[in-house]
């Protein structure tokens with residue numbers, strides 16, 4: 001919670017300060033696995049405390065505390081926990097709040113890693129899962145909840161299909177039925193959406209993406225109530241998905257410019273999406289900021305003045321056009337991941353999904369010409385020129 005009423009940038013820069021008695025303006029890197037105890041009694045106290053500040057780094061570290069304060073303040077949550085990756089953050093939430101045989105409600109088009117983790121729980125621990133097909137249909141979420149449901153998981157906008165979910169509606173269902181709700185906030189970031197303020201219990205993000213923002217670290221965060229985060233911390237204390245202090249320090253540095261970066265990237269995306277819609281080679285653009293996107297209305301209500309910087313667009317030329325398009329680009333880089341300062345592009349049909357059966361691709365909405373585009377903070381004119389080069393190459397392929 002941000003008690004000071006600061007804006008997003010002031011919060012990101014000043015909410016967490018773990019100077020530890022030094023006069024340095026930026027926080028030093030506490031690259032240590034362990035801290036000296038001032039007296040024996042301190043050892044006894046720390047061994048029983050939740051996240052003692054300076055004890056043993058699997059339990060906590062000043063560089064983690066700093067990031068956690070910033071993330072909790074930005075998310076409007078009581079507390080936050082940093083982990084070694086987005087996936088370990090989800091694994092921690094599942095491990096903390098699910099028992100074998102429980103039931104979970106999750107979107108059908110969820111991030112592939114999250115889907116595979118849930119299916120692993122299904123195969124090994126008898127987890128029951130109901131997959132929601134139309135995330136905009138609140139009734140479908142409501143009907144999916146049974147008396148065995150322990151978690152409702154949403155992801156908005158979703159990876160990679162940009163499906164939108166009404167988080168306030170999901171939170172209301174969870175509260176009414178006594179089910180804990182979780183939102184993957186990786187794409188929206190707390191700049192555009194604060195799930196906890198909309199009533200969601202836990203906001204989970206891959207900090208590898210926008211929060212870090214420079215494609216130079218892997219990390220995850222969980223934000224929520226004091227009690228829920230203490231329970232998650234108890235899990236990580238035992239299972240050990242501990243972030244490295246250097247990565248935590250880099251994450252804090254990235255967070256300081258979060259607002260500037262995601263605003264700029266989102267502005268670039270908004271304008272490029274509008275431009276892409278007019279290109280004759282483009283059959284479809286999936287971006288919640290365009291008026292004809294099915295989730296536009298909900299996104300406008302739920303997202304604070306921007307729609308994020310992820311989109312996908314479908315080339316009419318199909319597989320070969322998609323391939324040639326990617327190969328011709330000079331600025332926009334071919335890579336998985338997203339959310340960095342640099343624009344990244346991916347062509348699922350010739351890359352991640354080359355060996356996926358056609359019927360599965362159809363179910364996932366992966367067409368042969370589909371490109372997933374993580375718009376960076378470069379100059380918009382340069383990105384446009386680069387995309388034009390791609391279109392020329394795609395045309396030549398026909």
Ligand SMILES: *Cc1c(COP(=O)(O)O)cnc(C)c1O
Nearest residue numbers: 085086087111159186206208219
């Ligand atoms: C990348 C990603 C994750 C997983 O995070 P890692 O940091 O790669 O472990 C989870 N959810 C979404 C939406 C993501 O994009």
